[in-house]
Amino acid sequence: MEQNQHAVTTMLGERELQLAREAAEWRLLSLLFECPNETWRANITALAAQIDDAELKTAVEDALNEASEGLYHHTFGPGGPAPAREATYRQTVQLGYLMAELQAFYNAFAYAPVTAEAPDHIAVETGFIAYLKIKEAYALACGDQERAATAAESAQKFIDEHLKNIAHPLAGHLESSEFNYLVKAGSALASRVGPPARAVSPFAILHEEESEGEMACGANGINEM
Numbered sequence: 716m717e718q719n720q721h722a723v724t725t726m727l728g729e730r731e732l733q734l735a736r737e738a739a740e741w742r743l744l745s746l747l748f749e750c751p752n753e754t755w756r757a758n759i760t761a762l763a764a765q766i767d768d769a770e771l772k773t774a775v776e777d778a779l780n781e782a783s784e785g786l787y788h789h790t791f792g793p794g795g796p797a798p799a800r801e802a803t804y805r806q807t808v809q810l811g812y813l814m815a816e817l818q819a820f821y822n823a824f825a826y827a828p829v830t831a832e833a834p835d836h837i838a839v840e841t842g843f844i845a846y847l848k849i850k851e852a853y854a855l856a857c858g859d860q861e862r863a864a865t866a867a868e869s870a871q872k873f874i875d876e877h878l879k880n881i882a883h884p885l886a887g888h889l890e891s892s893e894f895n896y897l898v899k900a901g902s903a904l905a906s907r908v909g910p911p912a913r914a915v916s917p918f919a920i921l922h923e924e925e926s927e928g929e930m931a932c933g934a935n936g937i938n939e940m
Contacts, residue, residue, distance in 0.1 A: 734852035739765050741845035741907070747774060747900040748791075748799060748838040749830070751782040770903050777896035786894060797888035797897070801835035801881045820873055824850060824866070837885060840878055841904065844870055874908055882908040 743762040749755060756779060763775040791799040801817075802810050817834040821827070826846050832839050847870040854863035886901035 728855070731852045731855050734848050734855070736766065738845045738848035738852065740768055740771060740903075741841055741848060743771055743775070744900060744904055744907075745838050745842035745845060747778060747896065748836075748841065749832075750784055750787045751778070752784070756782075768903070770899050774896045774899035774903065777894070777899065781894045781896055790889075790892065790894070790897065797885060797892070797901075799837045799885070800833055801837075801840065801877055802833075804881050804884050817877065820869070824869070835877075837881060837904075840873075840881070843873065844878070847873070878904075878908050879911055883911040 739762055743759060743766065746755060746759050746762065759775050759778060763772050766772065789795060790797050798804070802808075802813055805813060814834055817840075821834065821843065824843075824847065826843055828839055828842055830836075830839060847866045851863045851866035851870070854860075854866060882905050886905040889897045889901035892898055
């Protein structure tokens with residue numbers, strides 16, 4: 716088995732290997748936001764052995780001691796302190812539109828995770844990034860630069876348009892959690908997503924509209940009266 720793994724490694728370039736490592740980290744993040752069970756424990760243990768990220772490794776160690784189904788539902792369930800769905804953080808967007816937008820992303824890459832969670836759940840969205848990282852690595856290994864670029868661009872677009880809406884506020888909610896593994900998972904997610912999306916001030920928009928209105932009045936000769 717070790718010989719087979721070595722053979723695969725020698726076939727991959729540094730970029731492909733880096734993408735595989737990133738995919739493992741994103742997949743581990745996805746699992747940390749899922750409801751725990753015995754299979755879950757085996758999976759996070761196996762993934763932790765494949766990565767080098769110290770924060771995620773210690774998150775797994777804490778999860779094995781702290782995580783439970785009751786904790787999961789208490790934290791992420793209805794009325795819990797840390798809503799896990801993007802829709803909660805995007806109240807100006809209709810739920811149907813958000814679901815359709817997410818499903819369009821998933822369908823474009825045949826992403827169909829086996830889960831009871833909604834498409835906008837943080838575990839599903841982070842799992843999608845892991846999936847795209849693997850897609851990109853595979854395309855590069857096959858010499859398909861166009862498909863690799865599509866996967867990379869789509870991953871960044873998805874992060875910018877969706878994960879940035881939830882990552883930082885969710886991490887903020889989890890900071891006050893008494894469970895170390897969730898604090899670390901939230902921190903790891905926020906650091907990978909990058910700076911939060913900047914909300915446009917309605918006052919700035921209003922000021923801009925008023926300025927345009929003044930210019931329009933002048934153009935129509937009103938100021939000349």
